[in-house]
Amino acid sequence: MKKTLYDYxxxxxxxxxxxxxxxxxxxxxxxxxxxxxxxxxxxxxxYIESESGFSLAGDLVASIYAAxxxxxxxxxxxxxxxxAEFFLGTKRxxxxxx
Numbered sequence: 672m673k674k675t676l677y678d679y680x681x682x683x684x685x686x687x688x689x690x691x692x693x694x695x696x697x698x699x700x701x702x703x704x705x706x707x708x709x710x711x712x713x714x715x716x717x718y719i720e721s722e723s724g725f726s727l728a729g730d731l732v733a734s735i736y737a738a739x740x741x742x743x744x745x746x747x748x749x750x751x752x753x754x755a756e757f758f759l760g761t762k763r764x765x766x767x768x769x
Contacts, residue, residue: 683697683698687764687765693727732769739762740762743755
């Protein structure tokens, strides 16, 4: 099955309308199980693993922005301008969120 950036954004609730309200821990079993590797760090909103209680950090926003930028360029090169425009629009929404 072909996965895309769109799928990634949906699964991890990284759409601009969800960024400020998404759960701190995404796609992981709660309560955490110590024996499960990375259970407490899966889907966290930052590379900062020592803090908790927040749902958004600048590095996450920057990563999504960069991914949308790169993917829109790839799609443009491939001639898929409709999908490229979607990710350019997502990029613009991220900027407006800031």
